[in-house]
Amino acid sequence: AQKITQTQPGMFVQEKEAVTLDCTYDTSDPSYGLFWYKQPSSGEMIFLIYQGSYDQQNATEGRYSLNFQKARKSANLVISASQLGDSAMYFCTWRTSYDKVIFGPGTSLSVIP
């Protein structure tokens, strides 16, 4: 069965430090997209970063970067220089064939001043 695993239910990071949120996925599909979304307490889903299965380079978007290891089926999110506003739930999401999206269980990140 296709699934996504986020092994860290909760994480703490000191302000201004970097943090890595883990994500592994299980699929035999050759073509897919991996997304990370942030969900603050207000509930809205905020797009952070995208990695296509055929992309050769790791994706980066400002303070966010994705450590994509295709052979290991891993797509960890790295947040550099953490800010208090980064405290939120983070979901690793996988999509294929544009007809279904699978969400990981999420990681709750708390940034400590």
Place this chain on the structure above:
Amino acid sequence: GAVVSQHPSWVICKSGTSVKIECRSLDFQATTMFWYRQFPKQSLMLMATSNEGSKATYEQGVEKDKFLINHASLTLSTLTVTSAHPEDSSFYICSASGPGRNTGELFFGEGSRLTVL
């Protein structure tokens, strides 16, 4: 970027009544919309996939007669919770495939928090 609007943001209703939630794509045509349910501190659970002009495809375990989904136009999909009961209280979120710069990118509504008394 593309915008998806969801209404209402909050709704409180009595047990036994029906509640309709709207999901609109404001600046693009969404041939496919997705409806999710989220319990506190849990992930999003896909309820159904809604294609314009056709019947929605429901995930296993989701009651079709309980959660009515209509996608009558390319910019509007609705979720109606029929004969709502307290166990239907949850956060409901819609999303749509839009003209993002990333393949398969989804745009999410703001979510609707339903409380059934």
